Amino acid sequence: MAADTKGLKENFADAQVSVVDCPDLTQEPFNFPAKGNLAFSTSADLSKGVRGVRVVLQVYDLNTVAKDIELPGAFILGAGAVSSRVLGVNAELIPIVQTKNEKKPAVNGSYIAQINPADKGCLLEKYSSKYSDCEFGLLANLYASEGQPGKVIEVKANGRTGELNFVSCLRQTLEKHYGEKPVGLGGTFIIQKGKAKIHIMPPEFSACPLNTDEDVNNWLKFFEMKAPLICQPVIVSRDPGFDLRLEHTHCFSQHGEGGHYHADTTPEAAQYRGYLLPAETLFRIDRPRDAPRVGRD
Template sequence: MADSSKTEKFQLYVPEFKDLCDVLQKGLRKNFAEVQVCVVECPDLTQDPFRFPVKGLCGKPRITDVGGVPYLVPLVKVDKEYNMNSVSKDVELPGAFILGAGAVSSKTVGMNAELMPLVLTEDEGRPAVNASWLSSINPAGGQCLLEKYSDQFPDCNFGLLANLFACEGKPGKVIEVRATRRTGEESLVGSLRKTMEEQYPDKSLALGGTFIIQKGKAKIHIMPREFSACPLNTNDDVNEWLKHFEVSAPLICQTVLVSRDPGLDLRVEHTHCFSYHGEGGHYYTDTTPDTVEYLGYFMPAEWVYRIDRPHSTHQVGRD
């Protein structure tokens, strides 16, 4: 488990929602043919297609970067295991709802796999509700095997690394993004992030939330069940080791993005997706720019917490 005394925190800049909408509206137009960004009441996230354990993304929004890629490559550190209930305390929000992108604990799961965390953490007198998904390589056939985490395991553990958004899970105002037909090179997440980086060059802003790829296909990866026995020293080594797939809409994606790293060695964007047709994993971008349709709900975070930051770091494998 992480030593919580090592947790660092940094206050993020949160613009007026209306101003941020105007900025994102303008910025996304560089990469999408049709864009509509506005402030809305968060839809009820307990409903389809989300099926989250809470209604909304509001109430003390914050993000955290736990562990990191340096615990996975060049060689795995299998003892790096964390727990969502502990993380909720580390981010000073016990009982928080947590979503994002991470890796399973190989100790718990018995193999390596992608994790799509969706956890209402435990609070006094209330047990945790784990609605997470995990995606692994099916040993029979080498395709994607997407499973509900709680169907297999009773805990809220994870391993190695995660980028997480935490909040009270309340209803309230959020930023809705509709983007259709991609005309630029950036993914939706990259476009949101770079827009904020350009508009607020001397500040750090972060968004967490969920978006649906309603039409089209997406490029994803899934980590193999076995860690690499030989060191993965370059991005090419990592990409060679990862299993890449093209998957189909509808995909429900959970994302955490930071416009600018305030010096905490953050992964500045990380997105994992699940579906109800057996596909899910680590999202890069869509592969169908002419037909793609995105609908997302995002919340600016007020704080970033850095938990169990690796002592020795590198930039390999952060795509």
């Protein structure tokens, strides 16, 4: 992948792309259970029975997913939904898991963002503070790697001048460059300054079908959250016919805020720094038979 800033500079006042050694992701502000996010990298799109937000509940386990993609012990980042069987409610899952292998147990550094029943605000918690499993429910977009140190693509972008959010800008730049060839990208980025539009699902599923994006957005709870926010994007430049969600990004913080990233809300102050890597393989697991294209932004 060429270190080309042209697409970014169409949407940001300043942008830089370079190949660097991956920072130690076990350190602040990440505190991940693995040092890096590269070597063998894959992108997985999972969903079961999704019909907008009308669903047939399905539970997955990240350790099983790692085996299914032939990478037991994988370090997994991404965006998904919690297992309502475990939590009893809907919530956003920010998966950060070193899955188990024959020699080591799983290390779950994930976060949960849910609606706080006390004040209807955001309640962000470490998953391991209450739960010991590696389950998730319904759907997820995941980026898996060996989690070892090495080279990554560092992307910096400051001062948004265009309409695209950071993730959409990256994806559309890839699509313009590679055309019909799908390119997957994942890793992590930090919103270092400014604020962002974030949603969290309500605790209960909608009592009526959500047939349009407007229906979905009226059901979701939106917040403006402050930097720094640590984000986990999973991006595919173009759908190769798998009915994919092309962008999915969840975020967490050390100040109690997190959820599903939409865009920054303070464009002049916006400052991004990301560490990303292309995926070698795309896996589509449990493709639904009927999946209307709503609620995918």
